[in-house]
Amino acid sequence: QQPYGLDIWGDQNFIIRDGKAHINYKSSPALIDITTQIRSEGITGPVILRFPHLIAKQIDALYGHFTRAIEENHYQGRFKAVFPLKVNQYPEVVKSIVEAGREHGYGLEAGSKAELILAMANTPTGSPITVNGFKDVEMITMGFLAAQMGHNITLTIEGIGELESIIEVAENTSFRVPNIGIRIRLHSGGSGIWAKSGGMQAKFGLTSTELLEAFDLLKRHNLLDRFTMLHFHIGSQMDEIAPLKRALREAGNIYAELKRMGADALRAINIGGGLSVEYAQHPTQRVRNYSLKEFANDVVFLLGGIMRAKGVEHPNIVTESGRFITASHAVLVTPVLELFSHDYQERSLKLKEVNPPLIEELLELNNMLTSGNSIEYLHDALDHLESLLKLFELGYIDLQDRSNAETLVHLIIKRALYLKQSNQLPEIERLQERLQERYLVNSSFFQSMPDYWGLKQHFPVMPLDRLEQPAIRAASLWDITCDSDGEIGFDPKAPLYLHDVDLDVEEYFLGFFNVGAYQETLGMHHNLFSHPSEATVLIDDDGYRFTNLDEAEDILEILDNLEYDPATVLKQLETRIAESEFMTKEENRDTLSTLKHFLAQNGYLRTTK
Template structure:
């Protein structure tokens, strides 16, 4: 049976048993049973299942990787990590993350004023806060207040103007100055989709000349002791480790040079993010192990420190995707299969049919396993001929309908008869036979990275996995936008099951969607976030916690600055009382479709 690459991307977090996807934890609940429990409480439409224990697992894995490397190489520096809030700021995700990371002193990274307020409010005082991105005077002032609150906060400056503003705020407020970091613009560039975030032409960071000027400014203004960190970032989700090694050598030498200039309190290198996770369902795309990544960091920086006779630096990381991605699964109900009209009951055969229609009918009635592939090819050729005849006016609309129905019936019957372990032959004609699955969700809201940058996400049915999938599938969302589609890709084919939605439910799961998708999702067609639920375990028993329902239509309209009182007033004037109550009911429901299996 098809396992949809779960052995490649699953990290042993999910398993297939008895034809169902199960969570490989505690009582090993099936995802379909979790979905049924939620839907029994009248939550319909798409669902976001969050698994905080998977976030905790990734935090523990990250610290263990570096602890192992530190021990193996007898490294004298310490390891620290912060979670970049831009990856996922939503409270249902973030609060469990903060609790899971408390024993490790796992901190937060902020890149805006709003994110800094979150960090100042919820970060544990003994855990670090780093502040990246461009900053104005207000944001820097917030950093000073956070320092006074007792936070271990580092403002990482992106330009000399920010350092000048730090000096202004210190002079004007007389507040304790937070730690200062310098983001360095490395010559070496990263790899992958986000490679442009590193390199000499990157958006962020100080050049060599600016680094020296910054140090001189700090020294001149008696703030040299506040310089505690240098920071670099060369890319997100790096599939190759080579760019990291080059960046480590460059940043390590910058650190050592600053130490030798007299930056006595400089004690840390923040290597940014970069740890990849495996999104592919077909073959591994990452060419290094996670332990190799940590080992290279420790080994390289230890050697440079030894060479330059400086203390081995503490190491900070900001790998958010590695922590967040696998914690969240999007479950979408299938609303419709668009070949449902190609059933025998819809045939309109005449007493006298065109010869090619009669031949198609014979192919369908006579097909068997020995001739299945041949008949399938013949039916497609016949359909193409009949469509040309229709364009020329030689057959009518009923004939065209019969041709389409018979061809699809032959194809479906052929696939069920063919015993093939691979679909190489079928892939050749997949564009002719693919099924369209209509899903009750919005790609723009729930999978924006698929739409925006062609990010691959593992997708699979959560049931029927003890049956062979036989339908090459393209997936349609419910937005009125032609881009709202996951098209069939013969190089990375998705095969799903031929199901009768009048008799059974069929759900698809999109995995590894916990990083960026929640917060980047857009309200195209005014679809808001799906209903989200945290799945937690106490004494190995599952519990649904913190159910956050998809927004009501009236609240969505309020969010985009409509006067909802005005809307209600205008509608009330234009309809009778009975209809107004119906409108009011609909306005207080979510925007996703309501059908039998919604």
């Protein structure tokens, strides 16, 4: 198995060479070298690295598999797809999607007014736009305007009220009427933690009774010729393929019935999203039980079969999977700021002329440790530490003795773990769990991995270098928010081991992978940590270049976003400084200019090395 489960979640996007994680594409630069370059340009703190070639890879794979399945099954309908903007609306992402998708006619899906404007501005003419979610008359009117602009737009109604609004706009304006889609509420639900989008309890979609009512309304208002698409979505990150098959059978039959009833313009089934991404780092944690190939085969085969049986023309197939398209393109790189046991280095030992006997024994254990006795000595050391802490409580040893004891025991732990690293005895595992190291990372999990906070969704994590060296410390990760929820604890069922590093002399960076879907705009500004810095990295045969290098907001911008007026904040600071009794005029000036310097920096902690 590859280190850090790269063969499970990596999809061959990264390779390990000379102990470094490289991008497995063209000149294959190392992530650590890209990071170092960004930092040399003065950008510190966490950085999101974007790789547009990975977005293109996913779009090509999606179209490639459906095109192949369509050919193999002699399917008559065409394949079309849209990217749901809610998955990632960041400009660099949308730009990459539109560029890579142009040759395929890839479109965009919108679920709000702001997203619809993005779709109207960015979708190439002719490529589809679909609009889901609740809509008011204004949003529906925007859809009409998009049609008027020449867009191939489908408004998917989520309830009868929306259809009534469409009818109202159609009757009261002269704008072109967009295509109309109907989302159906299926009996079949999805699977996985996002499964509640499907099933009879789902938030969206029409029941069969409502569907018949909608059909009737469309007919009465002469809009049947605009009703072109049937839509369903059974939930994001679908673990298993079986629920999709059930949903396809149900939706396929509803489609065939509608055709039979006279829905002549109906020509597409939109199967929503659901294509999952592998986030697991350990074989036992894998959840997805299908591949894109199987997914495409099933959709095409099942729909083809139903339509053949019912004597109905094959519908076009539309998908809205977005997680699958963008998750892999983004890597969050975070510097490690501190190791909890950082101070337990040999140099911090301050031994006395005469030490308590148990300290002398710890010294001896440390000196005599070998691979043969390491476990036994480790047990002894832990035992001695207990006794020494007791002695401290009772006042028999002083703070210096206690510090020496803690340092010695940590040195013994580290050396014992090194000596036993290739030997994963259950006892070693138990000890590692007990002796976890806490790594403080310069980022906010609330901001950068909100699905970890909200849903305990795991994201693969791997150091960017030292991958040829043994990683022996059972690691829990702490972010820099003042919130104890900002911790990714050590999980013995899916253990994370990291390197023992001395941050006084070296840097250590962790990459969090597959963070390109949903995390960025779902991210919270808890403690006022903002969206991290970001860099778009274009890789070619000779190297790489940044097409965008954007530092995270500075402190005044963060406050501005919260509706504070930066000028007022500055004025308040100036007044406070002027009123201070503790400063000379010159110190006043210095204080203000130092503060202004800090206000112009991004809000993350600065690692100075």
